[in-house]
Amino acid sequence: MKHFRSIAEAGSEALQRLLELADHMAEVNRRPNPKVPALRGKTVCNVFFEDSTRTRLSFETAAKRLSADTMNFAVSSSSVNKGESLRDTIETIAAMGVDAFVVRHKSSGAPWQISQWTTASVVNAGDGWANHPTQALLDSYTIRTAFGSLDGLRIGIVGDVRHSRVARSDIEAFTMLGADVVLVGPRTLLPPTPLAPATACLDDVLPKLDVLYLLRMQHERMNESLVPSLREYTARFGLTPERAARLQPHALVMHPGPMNRGVEIAVDPAELPGAVITKQVTNGIAVRMAVLFDLLGSGGME
Amino acid sequence: MTAKQVLSPDDVRRAVTRMAHEVIERNQGIDGVVLVGLQRGGVWLADALAAEIARIAEPVPHGSIDASLYRDDIGLRPVSPGSVSDISFPIDGAIVVLADDVLYTGRTVKAALDAIGDYGRPAAVQLAVLVDRGHRELPIRPDFVGKNLPTSSAETVVASADGVTIA
Secondary structure, three states: OOOEOOHHHHHHHHHHHHHHHHHHHHHHHHOOOOOOOOOOOOEEEEEEOOOOOHHHHHHHHHHHHOOOEEEEEEHHHOHHHHOOOHHHHHHHHHHOOOOEEEEEEOOOOHHHHHHOOOOOEEEEEEEOOOEOHHHHHHHHHHHHHHHOOOOOOEEEEEOOOOOOHHHHHHHHHHHHOOOEEEEEOOHHHOOOOOOOOEEOOHHHHHHHOOEEEEOOOOOHHHHOOOOOOHHHHHHHHOEOHHHHHHOOOOOEEEOOOOOOEOOOEOOOHHHOOOEOHHHHHHHHHHHHHHHHHHHHOOOOOO | OOOEEEEOHHHHHHHHHHHHHHHHHHOOOOOOEEEEEEOOOOHHHHHHHHHHHHHHOOOOOEEEEOOHHHOOOEOOEOOOOOOOOEOOOOOOOOEEEEEEEEEOOOHHHHHHHHHHHOOOOOOEEEEEEEEEOOOOOOOOOOOEEEEEOOOOOOOOEEEEOOEEEEO
């Protein structure tokens, strides 16, 4: 694989391969010295045109655990503020010798554009509302670790699906791995073209779910009048103690973070037996190691 | 070319029994001895040696290691790791007997030595192989050998509990 830009582009064979590779990386991460020399001499550059702490730190940790060198580029302290174009920025960094760019950008499709300007591999760390494939990979990995496989599982994705790149990539990955995905949210927050079966009633589907995936409710949606109020949202779509009690005993509760406590999640996740939110973060490092190794270490130059 | 059998399943069984005795003899018992099979081909040999040592003396800890993230040819050819490494016992101070089916260039063993070092500092590492086919590219030699088998590098050696063939 040369790039990892979307789940659909990677395809199911690559998805399976990356999940298996992630098992090896998770084993590395459990060791007293969680570092292997696999990517010595390779350079990974994080180029984040949008704020992020967990994804950037996760990629940086993943690269370091594979012994790659890392460079970080944050827009706030860069020449972009002096008017440098995206293309010039990428070509400048590429000229310093970079093997992979990890890119987050507010515009959908930016990673494809960037890969035309460089010979380096491009990893999509989130583009607009379109894709967040490594998040989908870590979510799939977390579910697979709990259940052995995603085949036949019922997964409910709840919340602002319309504006969520996490939801888009998750739907692609979960479906590709054989799960039944149901989208739950107010009609204003569901995608205009159906990506999966959808409903506006969480309470109907809740007791049948194997995985409850809560999306972050972004406050700016209130200003756009897409939801009447956060309280209303919590009452209809939030995970309240009453709803938590109606989950199947084996059901997982997941969230991509950062959480809005009291909004989409109105219980303490520490007290939910099925909550795997911190495991998602831990697994994020392993799957990102798998992606970087597959791109840079597997003889992958096609 | 047709495959030629050089060791029968019985020959393999006898070789494993002899190597188990040699491991015990060399280490004057089994104190501190642990067995680690190299993914993928060496895992069955580590298991077989462990079973023999348990029969002759006492059970010893045994596990497996996947060294593909330590190889020196990463990026030159596709790497697909086998099963996940499984070492659930301390390596610090242990006498690690690495087991592999066929010793050839020595590069896999070198990678495995590097990998073992990340789990701890063994008192010693010894190498047990069912077949030594020569053509070393690194200064590595086995401590316990089932069979020395002169080969040309064009030939393929397949070694398992079901016997050893050369083609």
